[in-house]
Amino acid sequence: MSPGSFLGTLDRKLLRDLARIWSQSLAIALVMACGVATLIIALGAYRALEETRSAFYDRYRFAHVFASVTRAPLNLRAAIAGLDGVSGVELRIVRPAVLDMQGMAEPATGVVVSIPDVGEPAVNRLYIRSGRLPSAVRRGEVAVSESFATAHRMEPGSTFSALIDGRKQTLTVTGIVLSPEYIYALAPGDMVPDQRRFGVFFMPRTVLAGIAEMDGAFNDVALRVRRDAKPAQIIDALDDLLRPYGGRGAYERADQMSHAFLDNELVQLRASAIVVPPIFLFVSAFLVNMILSRMIALEREQIGLLKALGYGRAAIAGHYAKLVVLICLCGVMLGFAAGNWLGFGLTRLYARFFSFPFLIFPQNADLYLISAGITVAAALAGATRAIWGVVALPAAVAMRAPAPTRYRSVLAGGRLLHLLFSQLTVMALRHLFRWPARSALTTLGTSLSVALLVTALFSFDSVDFMVDTVFSRTERQHATLTFGNDRSPRALQSVEKLPGVLRAEPFRATAVKLRNKNHERRMSILGLPAQTDLQRILDLDLQPVRLPERGLLVSERVADVLKLGLGDRVEVGLLEHGGRSVFVPVTSIVQSYVGLTAVMDIGALDRLIGDGRRISGAYILADSSKLETLYRAVKQTPAIAGIALKEISRSRFRETIGENISIMMSVYVGLAAIITFGVVYNSARIQFSERAREFASLRVLGFTRAEVSAVLVIELALIVLAAQPLGWLLGYGFAWLVVEGSQSDLFRIPFIIETSTFAVASLVVLGVAAISVLFVQQRVNRLDMVRVLKTRE
Amino acid sequence: MNKQDMTKPVFSAQDVTKVYRSGDVEVHALRGVSLELFEGEMAVLLGPSGSGKSTFLNIMGGLDQATRGTVRFRDLELTACSESQLTRYRRNHVGFVFQFYNLIPSLTAWENVSLVTEIARDPMDPGEALELVGLKERMQHFPAQLSGGEQQRVAIARAIAKKPEVLLCDEPTGALDSKTGIFVLEALSRINRELGTTTALITHNAGIQRIAHRVFSFLDGRIAETRVNETRIEPADVTW
Incomplete structure (x- = not known):
């Protein structure tokens, strides 16, 4: 069968045209592919995470309301279950643990959570990956969270030792499990999950009660509520029930650590799906417009002829629209492939931080349709003007050559101009100003790649700033030791006597609810000595603050969400110690990037609580050469319920960020390179096509290849250079939006962009632009002077 | 042009094939063309399309390379030149x-x-060159603001501004009406006369040949006939 039998003549022209401009089409298709791929990656990962999370939550009955309490009797169960709207109750014992893991000098920490002796929990059920749940009749059996088990190569049957409530236990693993409550399991004091140093363990209630001396009591509540229930009312009622027993205030999922982190991630994914793909769509629409306009200008006479032969407007418009659609299809297919591949990679990356028993990839047919649809729509929108120009042109006019390009006398005549610039430079400048809209859009397109890079890379500046400047200035301790219960200040002396401890400073922490009019937040108030040095508090200019004898210092985030200003009196509702409420003045607004922070003098906090001088733990500075001895001692010290190793947290954080940097760098450099190449290569090609005759003339007049190329290079260099400051500005704006959009109670990202980030972004773009121009310069070198000059323009 | 000048060939082509x-x-395109052009000579290359005259002109101008044979411009062997030498x-x-x-x-x-005068070794003033072709008044116009004849005269001014030893013109009047064409020919003729520039001019128009010193008729890649005009006519007398 000959091609003619199923392809019209115009369609054959179309395919040949496409083959002729394949390199330009490919450059555009790649830009489109980036748009499609980023959309599929971000939305695909968003949906996968969202669906997986909700399936895990539903099937394993993740709780809606949480509360912890010092010690409450189990006979409260009926009252709690009877609260209006409650559909499931689990009263648990949750205790911290210090672990001694083989092959690890530093202690790991964890939490031990009770599960019913028999049967499954009513809420927060466990997914059993392997083995079985521990038995209540055999002591020392435990189920371990999968990430910790994997990090330590544990299997059912493995043993390890742990310090729970001052008692050393040898534990045997019976099963590897996952819990909807610990999808994102973060050790206290850490900024990224460290699977090696933090684990979650599940023990039968009777066994744990025996260790923790909690027979007939619980210290943690998890509730499921009915769909139509009002969680706020349940929380209030639950608080009332638990208050006499040291209730620390119930809270919803939104405040649950693992859930909140996942939410944060989902918000960011959705934001990137909204911000990034439109950049590519815009650039590809502009590029389509650019090459189609040029193509139509070159085919003007052919179009006139087609009209003269009787082809209708629709047929001709359709012909060029088909070309655009074909380019789109290439881009969309490439985008699908890349989106799938990279989406899989991203999901794997998530799997490292989030512990899911399974991953659900929802059917994304609509996503593919939508991304293909908007890509085609954007490209056709870009093509509209060019195509309309063809349609509107009468046949007789179309067949005449267009009038010669008129240049305005911008820069004409002036003596200064000719003193400053050679005629070659004047040529480049005039061409640049001849099509101001096109030049401006080319500049904008290029600047978007700079902006994209700045937006992607600045976060490392912010994180670096956070880690290096702030953490080394505020958290100067090696480790934070936490006691199981508040102790007398004498405990500090015991800490100081631990081997290798050079210095120790006490702290006291208590759970509170801060309220200002109708704004309220749960958090802890941290009490520190006035002359605190290991854990310093910095003001907004990052200068250390001396704690005043009275009053509360709150972080910027707390001041924002509670609408607090200096001198305002904030209501402090104590969640432990009897639940009193006191008004305290805000004496300072301080800097803090992680969590919600409220600080006061430790003496003032003692007075506020009213139970005398107590401490909850200590910050220590240790002799680095004696760390192993210190660690050994900590693992043996019953009073220590937890240890947060700042040094390790920091380096672990840096390591993780470091890995992310290289992944993000290559992804975003790739994306920016594609935009830059798409824009610069296509403008160079079009400039070359428009000016081949001029270039040939210059060669005839005796200008060298390098001199002729200079005309091309000067114009593009001006565009690319002008794009830099614009790109920095746009990048600065995008980055600011990112910072504003990602502020949460968990993190506050400082807005820091180093000069080097602007420089790296520009270097990448300038480098790719130079390569793109080199491709086109080859054509200047191969220019056939004789042929070009012999043809009519 | 005196007899002595005729003894010094500016161009000599030997058995050029392309x-x-x-x-x-x-x-x-060329099947063994040999000719010599002399100092101050005005030559017309005549012939039908595809006869090889443009190819020959391009080789003389260093725009193209011969396949075989030699072309010399004074002591420079063009056929042995590299791209940058050309x-x-x-x-x-x-x-x-x-x-x-x-034009640009x-x-x-x-x-x-001045595009050309900027890079030439001993150019004339751009204004002077434009004055020679009678365009001093329209110096500050862009090409799109000039008529075809005016544009061609700018092209001539651009070609002569560097005071070249040779002027190669490929159908300079081909796109012009007779009146404008004569104007252009007068400019070329004046330059040849006043500056002594050796000029080779391709034309389809047999009427133009009589303004030249010699006429070379091309046919099928060869010079079919060489003729010396004993009496030359002024461009104004050319019949179109």
Whole structure:
């Protein structure tokens, strides 16, 4: 069968045209592919995470309301279950643990959570990956969270030792499990999950009660509520029930650590799906417009002829629209492939931080349709003007050559101009100003790649700033030791006597609810000595603050969400110690990037609580050469319920960020390179096509290849250079939006962009632009002077 | 032009052949052309399309390379030159005028001329060159603001501004009406006379041949006939 039998003549022209401009089409298709791929990656990962999370939550009955309490009797169960709207109750014992893991000098920490002796929990059920749940009749059996088990190569049957409530236990693993409550399991004091140093363990209630001396009591509540229930009312009622027993205030999922982190991630994914793909769509629409306009200008006479032969407007418009659609299809297919591949990679990356028993990839047919649809729509929108120009042109006019390009006398005549610039430079400048809209859009397109890079890379500046400047200035301790219960200040002396401890400073922490009019937040108030040095508090200019004898210092985030200003009196509702409420003045607004922070003098906090001088733990500075001895001692010290190793947290954080940097760098450099190449290569090609005759003339007049190329290079260099400051500005704006959009109670990202980030972004773009121009310069070198000059323009 | 000048050839071509290969087909554009052009001479190359005159002109101008044979410009063997030597040769010695003007649309008339004077070794003032072709008044116009004849005269001014030793014109009047064409020929003739520039001029128009010292008729890649005009006519007397 000959091609003619199923392809019209115009369609054959179309395919040949496409083959002729394949390199330009490919450059555009790649830009489109980036748009499609980023959309599929971000939305695909968003949906996968969202669906997986909700399936895990539903099937394993993740709780809606949480509360912890010092010690409450189990006979409260009926009252709690009877609260209006409650559909499931689990009263648990949750205790911290210090672990001694083989092959690890530093202690790991964890939490031990009770599960019913028999049967499954009513809420927060466990997914059993392997083995079985521990038995209540055999002591020392435990189920371990999968990430910790994997990090330590544990299997059912493995043993390890742990310090729970001052008692050393040898534990045997019976099963590897996952819990909807610990999808994102973060050790206290850490900024990224460290699977090696933090684990979650599940023990039968009777066994744990025996260790923790909690027979007939619980210290943690998890509730499921009915769909139509009002969680706020349940929380209030639950608080009332638990208050006499040291209730620390119930809270919803939104405040649950693992859930909140996942939410944060989902918000960011959705934001990137909204911000990034439109950049590519815009650039590809502009590029389509650019090459189609040029193509139509070159085919003007052919179009006139087609009209003269009787082809209708629709047929001709359709012909060029088909070309655009074909380019789109290439881009969309490439985008699908890349989106799938990279989406899989991203999901794997998530799997490292989030512990899911399974991953659900929802059917994304609509996503593919939508991304293909908007890509085609954007490209056709870009093509509209060019195509309309063809349609509107009468046949007789179309067949005449267009009038010669008129240049305005911008820069004409002036003596200064000719003193400053050679005629070659004047040529480049005039061409640049001849099509101001096109030049401006080319500049904008290029600047978007700079902006994209700045937006992607600045976060490392912010994180670096956070880690290096702030953490080394505020958290100067090696480790934070936490006691199981508040102790007398004498405990500090015991800490100081631990081997290798050079210095120790006490702290006291208590759970509170801060309220200002109708704004309220749960958090802890941290009490520190006035002359605190290991854990310093910095003001907004990052200068250390001396704690005043009275009053509360709150972080910027707390001041924002509670609408607090200096001198305002904030209501402090104590969640432990009897639940009193006191008004305290805000004496300072301080800097803090992680969590919600409220600080006061430790003496003032003692007075506020009213139970005398107590401490909850200590910050220590240790002799680095004696760390192993210190660690050994900590693992043996019953009073220590937890240890947060700042040094390790920091380096672990840096390591993780470091890995992310290289992944993000290559992804975003790739994306920016594609935009830059798409824009610069296509403008160079079009400039070359428009000016081949001029270039040939210059060669005839005796200008060298390098001199002729200079005309091309000067114009593009001006565009690319002008794009830099614009790109920095746009990048600065995008980055600011990112910072504003990602502020949460968990993190506050400082807005820091180093000069080097602007420089790296520009270097990448300038480098790719130079390569793109080199491709086109080859054509200047191969220019056939004789042929070009012999043809009519 | 006196007898003595005739003894010093500016160009000498020996048995020049040019074969283009287009796929499997060989096109013999020149099949052994030999000629000499002398100082201050005005020569017309005449012939039908495809007779090889343009190919020969391009080889003389350093725009193209011969397949075999030698072409010399004074002591420079063009057929042995590298690409960059040919560029230098065009820059320093040759002026071109084409049928389609080939002006730079983004430069004014004056700027188009100074494009060349900026890189030439001993150029004339761009204004002077434009005055020679009678365009002093329209110096600051862009090509799009000039008529065809005016554009061609700017092209001539641009070609002569470097005071070239040779002026090569490929159908300079091909796109012009008779009145404008005569104007252009007068400019060329005046330059040949006043500056002594050796001029080779391709034309289809047999009427133009009588303004030349010698006429070379091309046919099928060869010179079929060489004729000396005993009496030359003024461009104004050319019948179109």
